[in-house]
Amino acid sequence: MEIKKTTIYMWGTLLLIAFGGYLMMAGSGDGVTGNVVAGAGSGEVREFTLGMKNYNYYPDSITVKAGQPVKISLDKTAQGCFRDFTIRDLGVRKYLQKTSDFVEFTPTKKGTYTFACSMGMGYGKLIVK
Numbered sequence: 001m002e003i004k005k006t007t008i009y010m011w012g013t014l015l016l017i018a019f020g021g022y023l024m025m026a027g028s029g030d031g032v033t034g035n036v037v038a039g040a041g042s043g044e045v046r047e048f049t050l051g052m053k054n055y056n057y058y059p060d061s062i063t064v065k066a067g068q069p070v071k072i073s074l075d076k077t078a079q080g081c082f083r084d085f086t087i088r089d090l091g092v093r094k095y096l097q098k099t100s101d102f103v104e105f106t107p108t109k110k111g112t113y114t115f116a117c118s119m120g121m122g123y124g125k126l127i128v129k
């Protein structure tokens, strides 16, 4: 009996997490700084929400797998030119005006890529394994 209850609770929690992910994708608010959201359900798309801390992106290092689609958005704390998100080596550049805007791409080659604002001020690492 006790075990069954726990199992149901666990599935419920997973569903809530999955739902929360979708709500965040819809940009309904709550930009959590540095939040890292794993792809809901099948875990295919890795989603990241970057913020700004000490004049840099936060988190300033994200790790993904080669061949895995990545989705990056910026929360409210990322301001000014930081919203012009760029990963030069991957040809990624997009002005993410709103928290609901995002870049989506699939890195296919292993390596470490630098992400930065278009002016190269704040920067971090995208590690593809």
Ligand SMILES: [Cu+2]
Residues within 6 Å of the ligand: 081, 082, 117, 118, 119, 120, 121, 122
């Ligand atoms: Cu800049």
